[in-house]
Amino acid sequence: GDSVTQMEGPVTLSEEAFLTINCTYTATGYPSLFWYVQYPGEGLQLLLKATKADDKGSNKGFEATYRKETTSFHLEKGSVQVSDSAVYFCALSDTQPGGAAGNKLTFGGGTRVLVKP
Amino acid sequence: GAGVSQSPSNKVTEKGKDVELRCDPISGHTALYWYRQSLGQGLEFLIYFQGNSAPDKSGLPSDRFSAERTGGSVSTLTIQRTQQEDSAVYLCASSRQGYNTEAFFGQGTRLTVV
Numbered sequence: 001g002d003s004v005t006q007m008e009g010p011v012t013l014s015e016e017a018f019l020t021i022n023c024t025y026t027a028t029g030y031p032s033l034f035w036y037v038q039y040p041g042e043g044l045q046l047l048l049k050a051t052k053a054d055d056k057g058s059n060k061g062f063e064a065t066y067r068k069e070t071t072s073f074h075l076e077k078g079s080v081q082v083s084d085s086a087v088y089f090c091a092l093s094d095t096q097p098g099g100a101a102g103n104k105l106t107f108g109g110g111t112r113v114l115v116k117p
Numbered sequence: 118g119a120g121v122s123q124s125p126s127n128k129v130t131e132k133g134k135d136v137e138l139r140c141d142p143i144s145g146h147t148a149l150y151w152y153r154q155s156l157g158q159g160l161e162f163l164i165y166f167q168g169n170s171a172p173d174k175s176g177l178p179s180d181r182f183s184a185e186r187t188g189g190s191v192s193t194l195t196i197q198r199t200q201q202e203d204s205a206v207y208l209c210a211s212s213r214q215g216y217n218t219e220a221f222f223g224q225g226t227r228l229t230v231v
Binding site: 045093106 | 148160165176216217219223225
């Protein structure tokens with residue numbers, strides 16, 4: 001079956017530091033890949049996505065590139081802020097266009113990131 | 118409403134009681150999903166609705182769990198004879214129909230079985 005593995009946290013950084021969260025996946029088909037973020041006290045929000053190999057998703061200074069050869073989708077940000085403190089989830093959706101199965105997501109375990117001033 | 122609304126936000130129940138969790142999706146979103154977030158298992162898919170039908174129930178952990186959706190809108194997740202291992206945050210998400218459309222999540226219902 002499908003699975004997503006991401007680095008365990010917590011990850012503690014100082015402001016303006018470089019952030020990388022590793023994510024690898026296994027899938028039976030050709031999945032789409034996502035990063036979701038959960039800020040304290042809030043619901044899950046889509047951060048970025050990529051739907052095919054070599055696509056780069058980006059948002060709010062975060063980037064992730066779909067690497068089919070290494071089955072990875074690592075999240076990076078060059079200079080983090082205190083407001084980036086959150087739990088980050090890597091996820092995949094292994095459904096096909098026009099399929100009837102919906103876009104259910106398979107999530108990694110989440111990585112808590114704490115950015116200190 | 119502006120987003121996915123779930124109620125109650127917190128629920129404490131005694132072992133063996135039944136509970137109902139409600140999800141009100143974004144208007145116009147035909148797809149609706151239930152997930153469970155627990156300490157030991159992370160985020161797990163439970164069930165998917167397209168309109169009022171549920172073509173994928175593969176994530177429901179036992180026959181104590183059921184869900185329905187009426188009018189293509191509100192959904193209710195029911196857990197019968199609750200057990201302590203049912204304690205978790207239950208998340209609902211909705212999206213438009215289509216390939217890889219963005220799923221919008223509610224803030225969840227935290228269920229504690231004592």
